[in-house]
Amino acid sequence: MSKAQPMVELWRGDRLESWHAGHAVIWGEGGAVESWGDAGTIIYPRSSCKMIQALPLVESGAADAAGLTDRQLALSCASHQGAALHVEATGRWLEGLGLGEADLRCGSHEPYDRDERNRLIRAGDAPCQLHNNCSGKHCGFLTATQHMKAGPEYVEVDHPLQRAIRQATEEVTGETVAGYGIDGCSAPNFAMSLAGLARAMQSFAAARDTGDGRQRAMARLRDAMATHPEMVAGEGRACTELMRAMGGRVAIKTGAEAVFVAMLPAQKLGIALKIADGGTRAAEAAVVALLVRLGVLEPSHPMAQKRLPGVQRNWRGIETGGLRLADGFI
Amino acid sequence: MSKAQPMVELWRGDRLESWHAGHAVIWGEGGAVESWGDAGTIIYPRSSCKMIQALPLVESGAADAAGLTDRQLALSCASHQGAALHVEATGRWLEGLGLGEADLRCGSHEPYDRDERNRLIRAGDAPCQLHNNCSGKHCGFLTATQHMKAGPEYVEVDHPLQRAIRQATEEVTGETVAGYGIDGCSAPNFAMSLAGLARAMQSFAAARDTGDGRQRAMARLRDAMATHPEMVAGEGRACTELMRAMGGRVAIKTGAEAVFVAMLPAQKLGIALKIADGGTRAAEAAVVALLVRLGVLEPSHPMAQKRLPGVQRNWRGIETGGLRLADGFI
Numbered sequence: 001m002s003k004a005q006p007m008v009e010l011w012r013g014d015r016l017e018s019w020h021a022g023h024a025v026i027w028g029e030g031g032a033v034e035s036w037g038d039a040g041t042i043i044y045p046r047s048s049c050k051m052i053q054a055l056p057l058v059e060s061g062a063a064d065a066a067g068l069t070d071r072q073l074a075l076s077c078a079s080h081q082g083a084a085l086h087v088e089a090t091g092r093w094l095e096g097l098g099l100g101e102a103d104l105r106c107g108s109h110e111p112y113d114r115d116e117r118n119r120l121i122r123a124g125d126a127p128c129q130l131h132n133n134c135s136g137k138h139c140g141f142l143t144a145t146q147h148m149k150a151g152p153e154y155v156e157v158d159h160p161l162q163r164a165i166r167q168a169t170e171e172v173t174g175e176t177v178a179g180y181g182i183d184g185c186s187a188p189n190f191a192m193s194l195a196g197l198a199r200a201m202q203s204f205a206a207a208r209d210t211g212d213g214r215q216r217a218m219a220r221l222r223d224a225m226a227t228h229p230e231m232v233a234g235e236g237r238a239c240t241e242l243m244r245a246m247g248g249r250v251a252i253k254t255g256a257e258a259v260f261v262a263m264l265p266a267q268k269l270g271i272a273l274k275i276a277d278g279g280t281r282a283a284e285a286a287v288v289a290l291l292v293r294l295g296v297l298e299p300s301h302p303m304a305q306k307r308l309p310g311v312q313r314n315w316r317g318i319e320t321g322g323l324r325l326a327d328g329f330i
Numbered sequence: 331m332s333k334a335q336p337m338v339e340l341w342r343g344d345r346l347e348s349w350h351a352g353h354a355v356i357w358g359e360g361g362a363v364e365s366w367g368d369a370g371t372i373i374y375p376r377s378s379c380k381m382i383q384a385l386p387l388v389e390s391g392a393a394d395a396a397g398l399t400d401r402q403l404a405l406s407c408a409s410h411q412g413a414a415l416h417v418e419a420t421g422r423w424l425e426g427l428g429l430g431e432a433d434l435r436c437g438s439h440e441p442y443d444r445d446e447r448n449r450l451i452r453a454g455d456a457p458c459q460l461h462n463n464c465s466g467k468h469c470g471f472l473t474a475t476q477h478m479k480a481g482p483e484y485v486e487v488d489h490p491l492q493r494a495i496r497q498a499t500e501e502v503t504g505e506t507v508a509g510y511g512i513d514g515c516s517a518p519n520f521a522m523s524l525a526g527l528a529r530a531m532q533s534f535a536a537a538r539d540t541g542d543g544r545q546r547a548m549a550r551l552r553d554a555m556a557t558h559p560e561m562v563a564g565e566g567r568a569c570t571e572l573m574r575a576m577g578g579r580v581a582i583k584t585g586a587e588a589v590f591v592a593m594l595p596a597q598k599l600g601i602a603l604k605i606a607d608g609g610t611r612a613a614e615a616a617v618v619a620l621l622v623r624l625g626v627l628e629p630s631h632p633m634a635q636k637r638l639p640g641v642q643r644n645w646r647g648i649e650t651g652g653l654r655l656a657d658g659f660i
Contacts, residue, residue, distance in 0.1 A: 184645060277607040320511060
């Protein structure tokens with residue numbers, strides 16, 4: 001616990017108000033290039049590992065058999081915000097499988113998308129499982145499950161799909177999984193070291209579509225995310241806005257409790273970071289700072305500016321303080 | 331920064347996922363009774379000091395001249411959630427002063443109260459300044475300003491009201507203020523040590539309505555908060571639910587960036603705590619643990635159970651983990 005390194009500070013007036021410590025690793029072809037905090041810390045990657053969880057979907061041939069588009073593959077790696085386009089896309093996906101919303105096992109929550117949230121409120125409708133930020137991943141799970149002719153309880157840890165995900169996870173991280181927890185969407189989430197996650201992201205970054213089956217699957221998922229950023233999160237969200245700002249050259253993904261990963265194909269680098277207290281504002285600022293440092297994100301881009309350390313304003317637009325990077329981090 | 335002590339952990343499965351460090355002080359008649367982390371750390375108390383900011387309102391005679399009720403005094407110390415009852419009460423208060431919503435200087439934000447939020451969305455209405463969680467405090471500010479015959483820009487740091495608040499702050503904390511920041515509601519927020527805030531809370535706790543003017547004002551504000559908990563926050567919120575659970579015997583107040591204070595009249599104790607990373611979930615768990623330990627909150631009460639370290643469930647009601655107190659804290 002004590003090895004987390006101060007990374008991001010919140011200042012108000014001329015005084016430090018709050019601060020966030022964490023861990024980060026940049027992984028290259030030869031191993032760790034640079035790290036902060038403890039690269040060996042064991043974390044739950046949460047939604048940041050959805051592209052790993054989607055590997056069996058592609059590698060089994062299920063994605064091709066179902067005729068999935070890159071847009072759907074991006075959605076299978078998404079924590080979307082339940083906007084109309086996400087709800088329509090997942091609804092049609094299930095229809096194509098001959099399944100329905102009730103076959104999902106992710107549960108329901110109010111969508112993060114304000115337009116869709118307001119539409120539901122005006123109509124007096126309750127959110128359904130399609131609104132769950134993980135419904136795209138679960139559509140991918142159902143597609144793979146159907147292809148495997150496996151049972152409907154696809155989130156149980158001993159289901160053939162979850163066993164395949166565990167195996168893929170161990171292969172790409174180079175580690176035996178360190179147990180698992182149940183995620184917000186009821187799927188098992190396999191624990192791993194932050195270094196293992198960074199190593200996996202490096203494999204995704206370096207994968208070529210002319211390589212072996214694993215490489216082709218990785219490159220396809222990575223490029224689907226980078227070129228369909230609107231499917232991976234949604235308007236106003238960090239993943240979508242930052243991937244757009246990087247022009248499809250880099251894929252990034254957030255996870256609950258302040259995990260963030262990035263895949264940089266040109267540099268063949270993978271990044272994984274975790275803020276120890278789960279503070280998303282700090283994870284976003286830290287990943288932006290790393291992407292700027294590595295030269296793939298233009299610091300003057302409005303979407304970078306929005307999350308870079310800088311000025312914070314209150315409800316009346318008055319400057320109150322801002323985020324800063326802590327001494328010793330970058 | 332390094333002296334913050336681990337206080338609250340989030341576990342998932344059988345593994346620590348995230349953790350929060352912070353500072354806490356219990357202050358008694360003779361000084362600090364017990365502390366964790368660094369009692370001398372300088373913090374912004376944010377909304378946790380609203381009862382201090384309300385002292386000039388009562389002590390100047392403005393509250394009595396305007397015929398304010400205890401319900402209104404509770405609202406002057408509130409971070410309310412903009413529910414219908416809060417909007418009505420602040421609207422009528424301003425009307426009684428011959429003022430209107432445009433005289434407020436707090437800005438607008440979407441109310442936290444779901445019913446009121448949904449009503450606005452259905453009606454196609456925008457939130458107004460009455461919905462701002464600080465509008466009750468600002469009504470108190472306007473009442474005091476009117477009584478002082480001071481100018482309308484009552485949130486400027488050199489306005490007579492803010493100078494009176496600065497003086498009261500220094501008297502109750504026993505410290506010279508360590509500068510100030512601009513709060514979310516545009517009012518100055520004076521920095522102080524956590525120990526100074528705890529000391530102030532002890533004065534509020536020990537104040538008698540038979541004492542001097544300062545004591546009577548403190549007792550009146552404290553008791554107004556404890557006996558009108560619905561005005562201090564709102565349904566579902568920690569301050570309201572926990573004060574109800576303690577049956578009006580203890581007053582508590584949260585502040586942004588994970589500050590929490592408590593005033594325990596029977597024990598003549600004050601509590602102040604700050605989670606270093608600003609994580610509200612940890613501040614709530616920590617204050618509940620302290621109130622239980624001091625014997626004023628029944629740990630089996632549903633409102634305590636809701637925030638005590640324990641089980642956390644996901645969207646489908648499946649147990650995923652829970653909060654725990656860190657070793658060495660309580």
